[in-house]
Amino acid sequence: QVQLVESGGGLVQPGGSLRLSCAASGFTFSSHVMKWYRQRPGKERELVAQITSTGGVTTYADSVKGRFTISRDNAKNTVYLQMNSLKPDDTAVYYCKAPLLPHWGQGTQVNVSS
DSSP states (O other), X not given: OOEEEEEOOEEEOXXXXXXXXXXXXXXXXXXXXXXXXXXXXXXXXXXXXXXXXXXXXXXXXXXXXXXXXXXXXXXXXXXXXXXXXXXXXXXEEEEEEOTTSOOOOOOEEEEEOO
């Protein structure tokens, strides 16, 4: 069955960095666009970044452009989100998803606070 397991979240100070990972299984990972979403407290889930199946094209929300980098390793069935220059407004639960599939993982909590 399809599984998406996010990890790498935690507590970090403003200006710090974190690298999130999403391990995928149960589907042909290398054939799918992958996306990272986040849900900030009291707000709807929003798209943060996406990457094409080969990793050749990436796009970002304006709020994270220049600070976050999405990447993937198709040999490891894993998609990453490198987050730099973190701000308190980046505090959220982060999720990965293959847009053609209905499944969501459990998410990983990121807290940016001094």
